[in-house]
Amino acid sequence: MKWIGFLSLVALSECLVTIPLTKIKSMRESLRERDLLSSYLQEHPYSQAYRFLHRQEGVTVEPMRSYLDLYYVGTISIGTPPQEFKVIFDTGSADLWVPSIYCSSPACATHRTFHPGKSSTFLSTGRPISLHYGSGSMTGLLGSDNVRIGDLVVKYQAFGLSQTESSKSFEYGVFDGILGLSYPTMALKGTTPVFDSMWKQGLLSENLFAFYLSTNTEMGSVVMFGGVDHSYYTGELKWVPVSRQGYWQITVDSISMNGKVIACDGSCQAIVDTGTSLLIGPNYHIFNILKIINARPTSTGEYIINCNTIRVLPDIVFTINGVGYPVPASAYIRRGQSNVCYSNLDDSFGHSLWVLGDVFLRLYFTVFDRANNRIGLAPAVA
Known part of the structure; x- marks a missing residue:
């Protein structure tokens, strides 16, 4: 496994701290290189589906896709003196957890x-x-301690200490935990949650x-706080109201190709999620798009596309919210080894929600505004 860089903090002004993140090799690519992808997907048939977070009674449960591909990872520390961990900064969940010495799982x-x-x-x-996730689960104990992100120190932060992690996605993943x-x-x-603690503690x-x-590029990604x-x-940030306060959920007016609406006619709901790598949508609409781009299924459940069509596909x-956000073929198709190209689209296994994951977010700088319950989008610099 490789290549997680470290996280540092740069104070750009009194109101902004910027935390560099490192992009690492996808788990799917790592498993494919070891000839383990097919057997893994057979053992965990729902690892490509939405992830269901089943928490204790009284906690809201919403579906979200499990991450099996590309991650953006940064380093935090917990405790005094600090103990470092590599975590995914995930807008698709609210809890912080890391492995603990009480865990005997692989x-x-x-x-x-x-x-x-x-x-x-x-x-x-x-x-x-x-x-609990579609491809595994984590159990543990709840504790609290000081959590450092760059030189921000969040005191008395609740976090989970894992005792079991029954998932190969956790075993093969190059992240330790999730924030x-x-x-x-x-x-x-x-x-x-950590961000709410940051705000409450001034x-x-x-x-x-x-x-x-x-x-x-492996380096260059950042998460900014404050x-x-x-x-x-x-250009300018275009603001979109949050339609439901749980996940960062918004309303999409329509989805089109070549000026023709191919999905979401009359609006639909989508989740903006940094913890999901692909573009996820309802089965029928995703399969329709895959048909339009002449994608062919493989034994692993992935879809391959002629690489030469990337420059001509729409x-x-x-x-x-009235603004068009194009996702080009160079984004929704990825090149693998031996000049084989794969679809970056996946279906939501019966759910109506769309998920705008990293395929979308690499194109658009994204602001998550809790003060006004809105999301800001603008074209990201190349």
């Missing part, structure tokens, strides 16, 4: 683990927690964060 043996006894500021609640950035209604009952000048995801660095996008245009 996934924990290949990742860094938190040692409560080595932190003078750790507090245990003794409360059990559980997160959720969705609304607090998604969080474990009685806990405050660490930020503005109640928002933003993502810039680099294209085809402000927006305008050098990462062109954009997929998402019209959101």
Whole structure:
């Protein structure tokens, strides 16, 4: 496995801190290189479907796709003295968790683990927690400690310490844990998510964060807390109201190709999710798009496309709040090994929600504005 860089913080102004992220090799590519992809998908047939987060009673449960592909990873630390972990900054979930020394699963043996006894500021609640995914699950205990992101220190932050991680996606993934950035209604009952803690503890000048995801480069991606660095996008930010406060959910007016509406006629709902790599949509509409671009299925459930067609295939245009956001073929098709090209589209296995994952977010700088419950979009700089 490779290539997670470290996370540092750059203070650009009083109101903005920028956290560099590192893009790493996709898990799908790593499994394919080891000839493990086909067997993995047979053992975990729902790993390509939405992920269902089943938490304790009284916590909102919403579907979201499990991540099997590209990740953007940064480094945080927990405890005193700090213990470092590589995490996915995920707008599709709200909780923070990392592996712990109490975990005996294979996934924990290949990742860094938190040692409560080595932190003078750790507090245990003794409360059990559980997160279930389509391809596996995590169980553990809830604790609290100081969490450092760059030189922001969030005190008494609740987080999960895993005891079991029953998933090969966790075992083969090059991230240790997940740091959720969705609304607090998604969080474990009685806990405050990391971003909400930042705001409540007066660490930020503005109640928002933003993502810039680099294209085809390992370095250069950033997540920003407390402000927006305008050098990462062109033109003006276009604002979209959040339609439901849980995931970062918005209304899409329509989806079209060559000026013809091919999906979402009369509007539909979509989730803006940094923890999902692909563009996800309802079965019928995704299969219709795959037919339009002449994609062919493989034994692993992926779809391959003639690489020579990338330069001639039309954009997929998402019209959101009256503004068109084109996604070109060079984005919704990816090149694999031996000049084989794969679709970056996937179906949602019976669900009506669309998911605008990293395929979309690499094209558009995205601001998540909690103060006004809206999302800002603008073309990202190349």
